[in-house]
Amino acid sequence: MKLIEIIKRNRKRALIYLGVLFAGVLLGWLFFGGTESSTTGKMTADHSAAQHKPGTVWTCSMHPQIRSDKPGSCPICGMTLIPLASEEPTEDGSAKFTVKLSDAAMKIAEVTVSTVEMKAPYKEVYLPGKVMPDERKIAQLTARYPGRIEKLFINFTGQKVTKGQVLAKIYSPELVTAQRELFEAIKYKDVNPKFYSATRQKLKLWSLTEAQIDKIETTGDVEFYFDVESPLTGTVTKREVALGDYVSEGKSLFEIVDLSHVWIMFDAYENDIPWIKMGDKIKFTIKSIPGKEFQGSVTFIDPVLDPMARVARVRAELHNPDDLLKPEMLASGILKTMLPGSNDALVVPKSAVLWTGKQAVVYVLTNNHNNMFEYRVIQLGAEAGNYYVVKSGLEPGEQVASNGVFKIDAAAQLKGEKSMMNPEGGKVSMGHSHGSMGGDAKPAEGGKQGVDQKSSQSSMKMDMGVDKAFKQQLTDVYKAHLVMQQGFIDSKQQEVKKAVPRIEESLKNVDMSLVKGEMHDHWMNSLNALNDALRRIKSANSIETQRNAFADFSENLYRTIKMFGTIGETIYYQFCPMFQDQKGAYWLSATKEIKNPYYGPTMPTCGETKEIIAK
Numbered sequence: 001m002k003l004i005e006i007i008k009r010n011r012k013r014a015l016i017y018l019g020v021l022f023a024g025v026l027l028g029w030l031f032f033g034g035t036e037s038s039t040t041g042k043m044t045a046d047h048s049a050a051q052h053k054p055g056t057v058w059t060c061s062m063h064p065q066i067r068s069d070k071p072g073s074c075p076i077c078g079m080t081l082i083p084l085a086s087e088e089p090t091e092d093g094s095a096k097f098t099v100k101l102s103d104a105a106m107k108i109a110e111v112t113v114s115t116v117e118m119k120a121p122y123k124e125v126y127l128p129g130k131v132m133p134d135e136r137k138i139a140q141l142t143a144r145y146p147g148r149i150e151k152l153f154i155n156f157t158g159q160k161v162t163k164g165q166v167l168a169k170i171y172s173p174e175l176v177t178a179q180r181e182l183f184e185a186i187k188y189k190d191v192n193p194k195f196y197s198a199t200r201q202k203l204k205l206w207s208l209t210e211a212q213i214d215k216i217e218t219t220g221d222v223e224f225y226f227d228v229e230s231p232l233t234g235t236v237t238k239r240e241v242a243l244g245d246y247v248s249e250g251k252s253l254f255e256i257v258d259l260s261h262v263w264i265m266f267d268a269y270e271n272d273i274p275w276i277k278m279g280d281k282i283k284f285t286i287k288s289i290p291g292k293e294f295q296g297s298v299t300f301i302d303p304v305l306d307p308m309a310r311v312a313r314v315r316a317e318l319h320n321p322d323d324l325l326k327p328e329m330l331a332s333g334i335l336k337t338m339l340p341g342s343n344d345a346l347v348v349p350k351s352a353v354l355w356t357g358k359q360a361v362v363y364v365l366t367n368n369h370n371n372m373f374e375y376r377v378i379q380l381g382a383e384a385g386n387y388y389v390v391k392s393g394l395e396p397g398e399q400v401a402s403n404g405v406f407k408i409d410a411a412a413q414l415k416g417e418k419s420m421m422n423p424e425g426g427k428v429s430m431g432h433s434h435g436s437m438g439g440d441a442k443p444a445e446g447g448k449q450g451v452d453q454k455s456s457q458s459s460m461k462m463d464m465g466v467d468k469a470f471k472q473q474l475t476d477v478y479k480a481h482l483v484m485q486q487g488f489i490d491s492k493q494q495e496v497k498k499a500v501p502r503i504e505e506s507l508k509n510v511d512m513s514l515v516k517g518e519m520h521d522h523w524m525n526s527l528n529a530l531n532d533a534l535r536r537i538k539s540a541n542s543i544e545t546q547r548n549a550f551a552d553f554s555e556n557l558y559r560t561i562k563m564f565g566t567i568g569e570t571i572y573y574q575f576c577p578m579f580q581d582q583k584g585a586y587w588l589s590a591t592k593e594i595k596n597p598y599y600g601p602t603m604p605t606c607g608e609t610k611e612i613i614a615k
Contacts, residue, residue: 068081099363099372099373099408099411099412099415099417100370100371100372100373101371101373101408101411102371103371105371105411106371106404109404109407109408110403110404111401111403111404111407111408112401112402112403112404113365113399113400113401113402114348114349114352114399114400114402115397115398115399116346116347116348116390116394116395116396116397116398116399116400117346117347117396117397118344118345118346118347118396119344119345119347119387120338120343120344120345121338121345121347121382121384121387121389122336122337122338122384122385123275123336123337123338123382123383123384123385124334124335124336124385125268125272125275125276125334125335125336125337126332126333126334127266127267127268127272127282127284127314127332127333127334127335128266128267128330128331128332128333129264129265129266129267129284129314129330129331129332129333130264130265130328130329130330130331131262131263131264131286131325131326131327131328131329131331132262132263132264132265132327132328133237133257133258133259133262133263133327134258134261134262134263134317135263137232137234137257137258137259137260137261138255138256138257138258139230139231139232139234139255139256139257140252140254140255141167141228141230141231141252141253141254141255141256142250142251142252142253143170143247143248143249143250143251143253144205144206144207144249145170145172145174145175145206145207145226145249146172146174146246146247146248146249147170147171147172147173147174147175147226147246147247148170148171148172148244148245148246148247149168149169149170149241149242149243149244149245149246149247150169150170150171150225151168151169151225151243152167152168152241152242152243153165153166153167153168154167154168154236154239154254156236156239157236157237157238157239158235158236158237159235159236160234160235160236161230161233161234161235161236161256162230162233163230163231163232163233164229164230165229165230166227166228166229167228167229167230167236167253167254168227168228168241168253169225169226169227169228170225170226170228170247171224171225172226175203175206175223175226176222176223176224178199178202178203178206179203179216179222179223180222181199181202182199182200182203182213182216182217183220184199185198185199185200186217200213203216208226228253228254230254230256231256232256232258233258234256234257234258234259234260235256235257235258235259235323236254236255236256237255237256237257237327238252238254238255239253239254240252240253240254241253241254257327259320259323259325259326259327260319260320260321260323261317261318261319261320262317262318262320262325262327263315263316263317263318264282264284264294264296264315264316264317264318264325264331264333265313265314265315266282266284266313266314266315266316266331266333267309267311267312267313267314268301268311268312268313268314269310269311269577269606270305270310270311270312270577270578271383271577273301273312274382275335275337275382276298276301276314276335276337277298277301277337278298278299278300278301279297279298280297280298280335280337281295281296281297281298281335281336282295282296282297282298282314282316282333282334282335283295283333283334283335284296284316284331284332284333284334285331285332286325286329286330286331287329287330287331287332288329288330289324289329294318294325296316296317296318297316297317298314298315298316298335299315299316299317300313300314300315301313301314301315302314308602308603309603309605309606310578310603310606316333345381345384345389345390346389346390346394346395346396347384347387347388347389347390348362348378348380348387348388348390348394348400349386349387349400349402350383350386350387350388351386351402351403351405352400352401352402352405353378353380353388353405354405354406354409354420355420356420359377360377360378360379360380360388361375361376361377361378361409361420362376362378362393362394362400362401362405363375363376363400363401363405363408363409363412364376364394364398364399364400365398365399365400365401373401373408373412375412375417375418375419376393376394377393378390378391378392378393378394379391379392379393406420406559406562406563410522410563466514466515466519466564466565467514467515468567469511469514470510470511470514470515470564471564471565471566471567472567473506473509473510473511474510474560474561474564474565474566475566475567475568475569476506476509477503477506477507477510477530477557478557478561478566478569478571478588479569480499480502480503480505480506481499481503481553481557481588482590483499483502484496484499484500484503484537484550485550485587485588485589485597486499487499488543488546488547488550488597488598488600489595489596489597489600489604490600490601491543491600491601491602493542493543493546496537496543496546496550497537497538500534500537500538503534504531504534507527507530507531510523510527512524512527515564519563519564522563522564523560523564526556526559526560526563529552529556530553530556530557530560532552533549533550533552533553533556534549534553536548536549536552537549537550537553547579547597547598548580550587550597550598551579551580551585551586551587551598554585554586554587554588555585555586557588558573558586558588561588561613562613566613569590569613570590570612570613571588571589571590571612571613572588572589572590572591572592572609572611572612572613573586573587573588573589573609573610573611573612573613574586574587574588574589574594574607574608574609574610575607575608575609575610576596576598576599576606576607577606577607578598578599578603578606579598579599585598586610592609594606594607594608594609
């Protein structure tokens, strides 16, 4: 009975709750029901019929690459297009900036800005070199007369000697005969003085001193052994005779070098020579003497370049009383100098500059609050350490992006604005018939595909969201290209051609389905450029033509790796300033050591590392 009462009581309570709930729903329908469809219709109508400014761009909230000049539906998902937030115009009414980033996108892309300023254009010139003896303090001892080495006081190379020290004694039959002629001439000195003078002069020409000749004449005794004396204090660096050797006139006997004063001969690349002047201080270290720094002054700059290595010799001099520095020791020098004849100049950080063939490009921050960046072509002067001198295109106080520049440029490219790879601006192709998004669907009439400032945040992530399998496949492409690069280093045209199929195969193995949307389109653009360069390398009839194509291949591979990333590789982005009529060209290397693929054995070490792409 109690159980029945409980059920009845709870049923009553449940009925009360259901009644309240039904009443609430009924009231809600009375106040809000029937208006949803009309409201939705009104919102849609508002989007399509609202008065927007001429030139309003419409996009899809789910697919921001879709652009249209009038309202409609997204060709991919069918959603209603919404108006794209208009960019703030400049004072003259035109949107001057190329890309606008949100604060979040700025953080993800790690964008930093630097102020363009006037400063003295100093540069650090790195100079490889080695220790050399002072050529003015080298003595080469040769036999002035034929004879036999009867006594030898120098037993090994490297022995220290002093000026006037006897190094060897020579027995010479010719000198014995010459002394006897002198004794005969003395007898007729008054009658035939010319004959007497001639016999003395003959002994002088054989390096006998006046004192030695006077001694022979005074004693009347024939000297059978003659001394070979050191003309200076130093070190015997060559000993080319042994005891008992018969030497002819002119035969080299010893080389003696005074190492108390040495030269350090540095190699200066052609583009560094304008920065070096007489009297500049060079600080240098010696590889075999770690922890000690030396300093010398520039005393000579070779007026003629080495035609093969394209370097000029720069000399510094140093006292070396303890013989600490020894010839052929390797040196690494740094010369800090200001460009001759220049005062304060406008400079921009190197990291802010993008290169588009012959042009240099920077992204100028035009509005601090809205993160607006303007694409601007500038003209550069000399390289000054971590800066370039600016000839035109920038003003003091302007701010430029100095980090994350490539990512800003990628966002501008996707947006259809001017960019490094699209300097004229305009539409950017975003669709492919084989793509998983959109298939063969056509964009809305008048549509312009790209990304707005909201979607640019995702494009800034670049390789952060790329599948690891895709990165590994791209790494295989990079490794395959190193085999071809070695062919260029060795200047072997056939080896270069043999390496091309392996690269083509590795490119085919890249699974493009692993990258979606914008990144997929970036990969397709890169793939076409890489394959085009490979085709040119295969069909080239000369290695010079191949190298021109290799320069394009390397540039595109660099951009691709920067965008998508690799796995487990530290890559050195290196630059040769001499290639293509001194326009220069880049390449990617697995080692820090310079091995120039554009000149091969001709100039193997020409170049420098511009960037390290860490794994």
